[in-house]
Amino acid sequence: MSHLAAVLECLLFTAEKPLSLERIAETFPNHARQEWREALEELGTHYHRAGHGVFVAEVGGGYQLRTRSEYATWVVQTRPVSPQRLSxxxxxxxxxxxxxxxxxRAEIEAIRGVDVSGVLRQLLEKGLIQMLGRKDIPGRPILYGTTATFLEVFGLKDLRSLPTQEELQALAEEELAHGGGVDDVGPGSISSQLREERDGPDAAEVTSAS
Known part of the structure; x- marks a missing residue:
């Protein structure tokens, strides 16, 4: 592995959030963005070919080292706190x-047929949604949208990677039928299932950064 790929490995390993190539190149201007891109490709190929328990994932507008879903049952036993769940x-x-x-909010309630004020507060507190501004109509109600954290938790590269609404609902109902909710680890978690249902296991793995 090249020196720059090893440096990138350290950066991804220690980062709390996905890192974009833009941010890395801006932080370390002595190396061009193309050099970092080549290092990313090298690192992704290294983890892909060597059969490691982690892989380089493109998620939430950046890159992150993630554990493979088949080892989640081992990882979850070391977590001191149970993962947060959604109803x-x-x-x-x-x-x-x-x-x-x-x-x-009114449009959400029209679709769901129930009051969602409490649920919106919960999603805001978890950082899964955000206020995007106000709609230019009487009363100027708040507009809501998802966050980068939403993409990260659900293992999505961007909003274009969303599964169909039917797939999301089916996975949610399956999880709830087993007494759970949405969590961020485990082979039965929504986040890992979404990726596997959409593209197959570890589909977000980076082996070539384009």
């Missing part, structure tokens, strides 16, 4: 926002 109401509301954004 079915929260999942359904989040799905509406993801596919209809930007959207106001």
């Amino acid at each position: 079915q109401a929260a999942i359904e509301t989040l799905a509406v926002i993801a596919y209809k954004q930007p959207i106001i």
Whole structure:
């Protein structure tokens, strides 16, 4: 592995959030963005070919080292705190926002048929949605949309990578049927299932950065 690829490995390993090539190149201007891109390709290929338990994932507008889903049952046993979960109401509301954004509360409630004020607060607190501004109509209601954290939690490269609304709902119902909700680890988690249902296991793995 080249020196720059090893440096990039350290950066991704220690970063709390996905890192974009733009941010890396701006932070370390002595190396051109193309050099970092080549290092990323090298690192992704290294993890792909060597059969490691982690891989380089393109998610949430950047890149991140992630554990492979087949080892999640081992990883989850070392976590001191249980992963946060979402109720079915929260999942359904989040799905509406993801596919209809930007959207106001009244429009969400018209689709779901129930009051969503409490659910919106919950999703805001978890950082999965954000206020995007106000709609230019009487009362100027708040517009809601998803965040980069939403993409990261659900293992999505961008909003174009969203599964269909039917797939999201089916996965949510399956998880709830087993007594769970949305979590961020485990082979049965929504985040890993979305990726596997859409593209196959570890589909977000980086082996060539284009």
